[in-house]
Amino acid sequence: MKKLILSAAFAALAAGGALAQDTVRIATEGAYPPFNFINDAGKPDGFEVELFTSLCEAAELTCEWVTTDWDSIIPNLQSGNYDAIAAGMSITEERKAVIDFTQAYYPATFSAYAAPSADADLSGVVAAQVNTIQAAHVAETDATLLEFATPDEAVAAVRNGEADAVFADNDFLKPVVDESNGEFVWAGEQIQLGEGIGLGIRKSDTELKAKFDAAIQTVKDDGTLNELLKKWFGADSVTF
Secondary structure, three states, rough: OOHHEEEEEEEHHHHHOOOOOOOEEEOOOOOOOOOOOEEOOOOOOOHHHHHHHHHHHHOOOOOEEEOOOHHHHHHHOOOOOOEEOOOEEEOOOHHOOOOOOOOOOOOEEEEEEEOOOOOOOOOOEEEEEOHHHHHHHHHOOOOEEEEOHHHHHHHHHHHHHOEEEEEEEEEHHHHHHHOOOOEEEEEEEEEEOOOOOEEEEEOHHHHHHHHHHHHHHHHHHHHHHHHHHHHHHHHOOOOO
C-alpha cells in the first residue's frame, strides 16, 4: 500500500516530462540524527534519507547520496557538486537569498537549551552549530556564542565545561537528554524558529524544485509523511 502511495507521489513528480539530468545527487551532513546520520554499515540513514530514497525509488529516478561538511553545504550546491540538500536545513530569509527551497517536509518546530542543570546560566556561554538558526538566535541574545562545526561538538563543549548550555533543535537534543543519565536536562523555554525544513535547490533548477514540491505535497495529503515523522521522531512528533 505504501509503495502505491509513494508511486502516486512521484507520478506528480514525473508529470511534465523527465528531469533534465539522469541522476539527482542529494547532499546531507550525516551528523544530525535522527534527520540524517551514518549507520553501522557506513551509509547515510535517517528520516530524510528514508523519505527521499523512497520517493526516488517510486519515481524510478537514480538518486545518489553525497555527504559533506555542514559549513560548506550551500557553497557546494551552488558550485554544482550536487543537486539538492536534505540536511535538516531550516528555511530562512537569509538562505532564500542565495538558494531556493521546496515546501517544508518537516514542520516549523522548537529549539531548546540542554545543560547540566535546569537553572544553567543561559546568558553565559552557549554552544551551537555554526551557520544554523540556533546560532543566529544565540548571537542576538546576551549570551556568548560558541560555535562548532557539528552539533555533537556543541554538546561536547558542555560536557567538558567550555559552555554553560547547548542550543539546538529539540528533536536532536531529546535523545541527548533522555540517554544522559542526568548529565543533561532541559533549561529555559523552547523557542520556535524558522519556517520548517525544506529541500535546498539551486535557484536555476526550477523544474527540479517544482517536481519535488509536487511529490512532497502528495505525501502530505495522503498521510505518508506524517507516518515517517512519527516513526523517526516519536508518536508525539509535530506533524502536518
